[in-house]
Amino acid sequence: MGCLQSVACKPRIKRENIIVYDVSATIDHCPTVIEENSPIVLRYKTPYFKASARIVMPPIHRNEAWVVGWIQACTQMEFYNTYGDLGMSSWELPELREGLVKAISDSDGVSYPWYGNTTETVTLSGPTSKPSCFTVSMNDNFYPSVTWAVPVSESNVALLTRIKRDQSFTTWLVALNMATQEKILLQTVKWRMKVDIAVDPSKSLGSRARLTGRVHQDQPKVLTHMEPIPPNALGKPNANDAQVLMWRPKRGPPLVVIPSK
Secondary structure, eight states: OOGGGOGGGSOOOOGGGOEEEEEEEEEOSSOOEEEOOOSSEEEEEOOOEEEEEEEEEOOOOSSOEEEEEEEEEEEEEEEEEEETTTEEEEEEOHHHHTTSOSOEEOOOSSSTTSSOSSTTEEEEESOOSSOEEEEEEEEEOOOOEEESSOTTOSOOOOOOOEEEEEEEEEEEEEEEETTTOOEEEEEEEEEEEEEEEEEOTTSOTTSSEEEOSOSSOOOOEEOSSOOOOOGGGSSSOBHHHHOEEEEEESSSOOEEEEOOO
């Protein structure tokens, strides 16, 4: 077979042939919103982290598929809900907490390794004769529920006094060859979300909680270098399935309230 027809002679996709521009990574400049509508739980909604980029992929001369999109992993998590002098509940990622892994996938749980599969990714199937121009984008925020009462108690008495959360993420823009699993890193973003809420459970529902500390979040950092993706950021379990809810009393041993999936 002549060289012109040989797959081996057809040029491969390389990093220097992929153009990335208009990279944007922001956290909305608005405070976390506290919701006290339920007698069972307090809810809060953080501002959104948003990332987007425009990409020009060169022609794909081979009969192969590439996916370009966002991969995200949690690299640090502290999530404590304090109930006065009784103790605290905490959402924990045991392997991350114990230093066994550097990151846990933050995929939607279906589209591994991608954060999602709608605006987050674009699939290109070769061969193509022209460059492909497209945008990939993603967003993320927290919108959890925290019980007013101690989670291991049968009582419904509100005793919650503080919510403190500090979570860090790394987000990568990646081009992935679906056949060979070759990954080309295009961009790395780091961001962090903090929440600090003081609660007075003696007050009436609707006026118990208030934000403390800084109202606005630090803006994400778009790195000037590529940071490698840890293996645990690419597959199961994702953070939602790996996390465990613990009850850590001031006196007595800790209890698992909700185990990992």
